[in-house]
Amino acid sequence: MPRVILIDDEPPARRGLRRMLAAFDDIEIIGEAGTIDQARTLIGTLCPDAVFLDIELSSGKGFEIVADLSSETAVIVVTAYSLYATDAFDVAALDFLVKPVDPDRLQTAVGRLRERLAQKQPSAGTGAGAQPPARILLKSMMSSVLVPVNSITLLQAEADFTRVHLDTDQTYLAAGLLGKFETDLPSPPFRRLDRSLLVNLDQIHSVEWQAGGRGLLRFSANDREIPLGRSATKRLRQLLDD
Template identity: 30%
Template sequence: MTSKIWRTIIIDDEELARQRLKRLLSIHDHLDIIAEAANGAEGLQQIEKHQPDLIFLDIEMPVLNGFEMLSKLKKQPKVIFTTAYDQYAVKAFEEESVDYLLKPVEAERLEKSIQKLQQHQGATDLQIPFNLLAEKLKIKKEIKTLTVKIGDRILLIKLADITSIEAEDKYVFLNTADGKRHLTDFTITALQEKLPDTFLRISRSTLINSDAIKEIRKSFNGTLVFLMTDSTASKCSSSRGYTQALKEIFDI
């Protein structure tokens, strides 16, 4: 049987990870890398444009994570995940026969993924429902409050009251609609994984509650400025790396 040529797209927000994967895949003549993307929104565009046979897909990315991106596809290609999740969490992939590569990707492990892909080249469906997989990995767990410690007290801050979340140096603050700031023990990355999809990451240091956006303005440098509904009428600016994906989300 003639070896199938897999038209391939790499989707990962880390440029070094994309470069490493391209370098490792360069020896595989039956994989034709036709495009790459730096986030889920770009990934959607490239997949719709090129209709690939295969994608290498990171899970945690700005604006749309890997599972959210997959849920929006009309036609789904074969998927090999690339993930920084630990071995225990990754076992969910193995049990459901969805292949994965644990970062940093190693050549030997990649070779096994390619072999498995070749074995399934005649299969019509190698995938499982990704909402089930996301549930197994406890991504975007449904929560309604975040806890804040003040001395020996623990406050429960309702998500609906949070307008934005900002990291400053080593500290992360929850900004609420009444104009108050609450110091939290969570990191920005941990909160992005924990919070529902209404919370969007607009820069490395800022998450905003999309339900609390009053207005969006275009900045002179091409980024976006979000005017929030809190009592102080605060403004949150996107960074360049996140702006294009945000424009896709808000159809700007």
């Protein structure tokens, strides 16, 4: 059952969307927020499958929230301004709805959310018996290189490419989205912390838990420090406590 949070600074708009979503028996609305701070608190506490996000909030732009979201939380933009469509694409929003929301478009968005959650379920070919690759091929416009999987410390999304960091301090800008590498690499030890960061848990040397729910990640093979947002820090805490 998809668990969602509604984020809009206008209570009538939230009530209207709640009524429309009531038509879908499998959608569970687990919270509502009218400000960015309220939304961040709810998201950090409840870990929803998706947020229905207005952009023009009295406390700022709704896109401020997206940077702290886990990659596992889908974003469905709901706004009165069609000019934000490009920005929604940039943050990989699952769908873009223009107010007043059309019921058919809302049904399409809910369908996409259902499909996304279904794809996250483990398939028959990805069980514990599957043999993880020893090396992975990194392709760029100029060359291709095979690197040992266990030498990778982290991977970062860079537009349509992925920056791959090795324990030798080398980095490669490889063709392909981060999601493709997430699929190809064994999990564990590789785990997604947010929309742009995939880390090798076996390579972590230490984590400095900082004020404001943020963290600083250090790897065992070098002195590189990676700052983490609230959502990534919360996700890492969960993974390390398991």
